[in-house]
Amino acid sequence: MHWLRLTNLIVLIHVLVGGTLVLFILLHAGRGGGLSDMFGGGMGGGLSGSSAVERNLDRFTVVLGLIFGITTVLLALRLK
Secondary structure, X not given: OHHHHHHHHHHXXXXXXXXXXXXXXXXXXXXXXXXXXXXXXXXXXXXXXXXXXXXXXXXXXXXXXXXXXXXXXXXXHHOX
């Protein structure tokens, strides 16, 4: 029973992190601006370099990607 609860918790974290990761990736400003233009991200087009918000978004995306990878490996090992 304890094994099943832990697996369910890992699955829940995996799904939540996966959805949030998709959202964060869509918020990134690509070459064309992407969805970040909808939220005012495209207003600094003439400025060089990235803003603090973009750097933080990059950091959060990397951390979520690492958590997603870890939960993927944990699920693969548990469901083996």
